[in-house]
Amino acid sequence: MQIQALEKMNNGYMPPYTNILIDEFQDTDVVQKEIFELLLENANTFTIVGDKDQSIYRWRGSNNEYLEEFASKD
Numbered sequence: 001m002q003i004q005a006l007e008k009m010n011n012g013y014m015p016p017y018t019n020i021l022i023d024e025f026q027d028t029d030v031v032q033k034e035i036f037e038l039l040l041e042n043a044n045t046f047t048i049v050g051d052k053d054q055s056i057y058r059w060r061g062s063n064n065e066y067l068e069e070f071a072s073k074d
Contacts, residue, residue, distance in 0.1 A: 025050030029061040
């Protein structure tokens with residue numbers, strides 16, 4: 001489902017949401033990261049919440065380094 005959403009967004013579809021809140025961001029995988037980056041382009045507000053010490057989904061490809069990467073964006 002996430003891959004299909006990303007494909008749609010890469011083909012021009014953008015959900016109408018402009019206020020984004022993502023919880024448990026430390027468990028973000030590469031597909032989710034790409035979706036979040038696209039959502040960020042049109043967001044009025046974009047908030048992420050997470051704790052690197054609570055990352056538990058590495059087995060499915062999550063990377064808690066994305067938390068620091070997003071936190072350092074302007």
